[in-house]
Amino acid sequence: MSEEKTLDKYDRKILAKLQEDARITNQKLAEEINLSPSACLQRLRRLEQEGYFNSYNAKLNLDRIARHISCIATITLKNHAQEDFDAFEKMVEEIPEIVECYTVSGEFDFFLKVVCPDMAHYLKINDQLVRSGNYTVTIQTHVIMKENKAFRGVNLESLF
Amino acid sequence: MSEEKTLDKYDRKILAKLQEDARITNQKLAEEINLSPSACLQRLRRLEQEGYFNSYNAKLNLDRIARHISCIATITLKNHAQEDFDAFEKMVEEIPEIVECYTVSGEFDFFLKVVCPDMAHYLKINDQLVRSGNYTVTIQTHVIMKENKAFRGVNLESLF
DNA sequence: CTTGAAAAATTTAAGAA
DNA sequence: TTCTTAAATTTTTCAAG
Numbered sequence: 001m002s003e004e005k006t007l008d009k010y011d012r013k014i015l016a017k018l019q020e021d022a023r024i025t026n027q028k029l030a031e032e033i034n035l036s037p038s039a040c041l042q043r044l045r046r047l048e049q050e051g052y053f054n055s056y057n058a059k060l061n062l063d064r065i066a067r068h069i070s071c072i073a074t075i076t077l078k079n080h081a082q083e084d085f086d087a088f089e090k091m092v093e094e095i096p097e098i099v100e101c102y103t104v105s106g107e108f109d110f111f112l113k114v115v116c117p118d119m120a121h122y123l124k125i126n127d128q129l130v131r132s133g134n135y136t137v138t139i140q141t142h143v144i145m146k147e148n149k150a151f152r153g154v155n156l157e158s159l160f
Numbered sequence: 161m162s163e164e165k166t167l168d169k170y171d172r173k174i175l176a177k178l179q180e181d182a183r184i185t186n187q188k189l190a191e192e193i194n195l196s197p198s199a200c201l202q203r204l205r206r207l208e209q210e211g212y213f214n215s216y217n218a219k220l221n222l223d224r225i226a227r228h229i230s231c232i233a234t235i236t237l238k239n240h241a242q243e244d245f246d247a248f249e250k251m252v253e254e255i256p257e258i259v260e261c262y263t264v265s266g267e268f269d270f271f272l273k274v275v276c277p278d279m280a281h282y283l284k285i286n287d288q289l290v291r292s293g294n295y296t297v298t299i300q301t302h303v304i305m306k307e308n309k310a311f312r313g314v315n316l317e318s319l320f
Numbered sequence: 321c322t323t324g325a326a327a328a329a330t331t332t333a334a335g336a337a
Numbered sequence: 338t339t340c341t342t343a344a345a346t347t348t349t350t351c352a353a354g
Contacts, residue, residue, distance in 0.1 A: 007225065015225070018218035022182040027329055039340055041330070054221045057313055058178035059214040065167065065175070066319040072264060072271050089308050096315035104232060104302035111232050111271075111302070115314045142264035142271070148249050151311070153217055154275045155256035159226040187348060199321055201349070 010035060012156055014044055015052060019153030022056040059150070068117055070144040075110035075129070078136035085109075088129075088137065097125055170195060172316055174204055175212060179313030182216040219310070228277055230304040235270035235289070238296035245269075248289075248297065257285055 007015070013033040017024060024032075030040035047053065062068055077084050085103075092101045092112065100113040116122040122141070130137055167175070173193040177184060184192075190200035207213065222228055237244050245263075252261045252272065260273035276282040282301070290297055 015218070015220055019220060020215075020217070022216035022218045025329060026331095036341055037329080038331075038342085042339080050224070051221055052224050054219040054310065055180075055312055056182035056216070056218050057180070057311075058175070058182045058216050060175055060179060060314070061212055061214045062314065062319075064210070064212050065316075068319055072262065092309060097318050098309060099314055100311045101307075101309035102232065102304045103306035103308060104304055106300065106302040108302060110308070113311070115319070117319055121318075140266065142266040142268060144262045144264055146263035147261075148263060148270070149252060149258060149261035150214065151217075151260045151273070152215055154220070154222065154259055156225075158257050158281075159222075159228055159275070159277050185348065186350095196322060197348080198323085198350075202321095 010040075010043060011047060012160070014040070014047060016153075016156050018044075018053070018056075019156075022058075059152075062115070066117065068115055069119060069122065071112075071114045071116070071122060072142045072144060073112040073114060073126075074108040074140045074142075075112060076107070076138040077109050078138070080109075091129065095125060095128065097121070170200075170203060171207060172320070174200070174207060176313075176316050178204075178213070178216075179316075182218075219312075222275070226277070228275055229279060229282065231272075231274045231276070231282060232302045232304060233272040233274060233286075233289075234268040234300045234302075235272060236267070236298040237269050238298070240269075251289060255285060255288065257281070 010033055014029065017029055017032060026041045026044065027037050029044070030037040033040065035043075075088070077088060088110070089101070092098050092110075097116050098112050098114050100111075102111045103109065104111055114122060114125060116125065126139060126141065129139060170193055174189065177189055177192060186201045186204065187197050189204070190197040193200065195203075235248070237248060248270070249261070249263075252258050252270075257276050258272050258274050260271075262271045263269065264271055274282060274285060276285065286299060286301065289299060
């Protein structure tokens, strides 16, 4: 089987490099970590096979592409039965403008990130979240005014 | 110059596909959008040149890689002079465990996402944010218990 | 845009450390 | 095992049309 070995320094470098640049060629990757291309490719395929990568995504420069607003919403459900959570999560899944959703501890139940063409559009989604279903929610909206630090991967050094 | 033309349907498909799979080969990409490989590559290079992509990132399956916790923190500065914002943003920039930071409207000034090996480590960062500098902040921490929807790009359909 | 040829990268297979 | 080398395949890139 191909399971549960610890990651050595080459594996970690491969993970780190691909976080930074998912479109790097295997050949450049191999060169940067001092392995032959075929050994590097073999490791990459093994890591992929074993589920170390969730996805490879291009991050678009939305400002260049279309007028839009991004919001972070905090959500508090009125009732906390499992079915209330399930219903809310199902709704979230079906709304494509909601690009991220987390269940959290503390004052709120969920954090959402929503990307919309404009505020009118956002308000429709807000209404949909508040009214649809038989659960009741409290929503606080925070418009993103500046992205000070965009997600470009975690610092693996600080996790090992 | 190579500026300010509107995106046609091929361009949009290229952007959408690369959001979904940043490591797709140009050949497969060309096939999926019904263009010849060379025409497709020419468009991709032009889009890159014109700044439509911010980055290409592999999303790691952190659960598979190392024990860790992720938190969302809401931040409120006590003083709102420009220098207070600048000082806080500078500190955020220097802490690698902070993987995202947004300036927002509403009740809070910032949202942070933080990835740490454990809660003890998180508390150190919390202290660093509260004490360092001559600004004062209020921090509320929300531990992420479940990632209901991971970011895999925006729905371009809803923006056009 | 397309074709088609040259250059580069990926993938596979054989064998060494 | 995991690596390296080297050959076969595939992809990328470039030059015309």
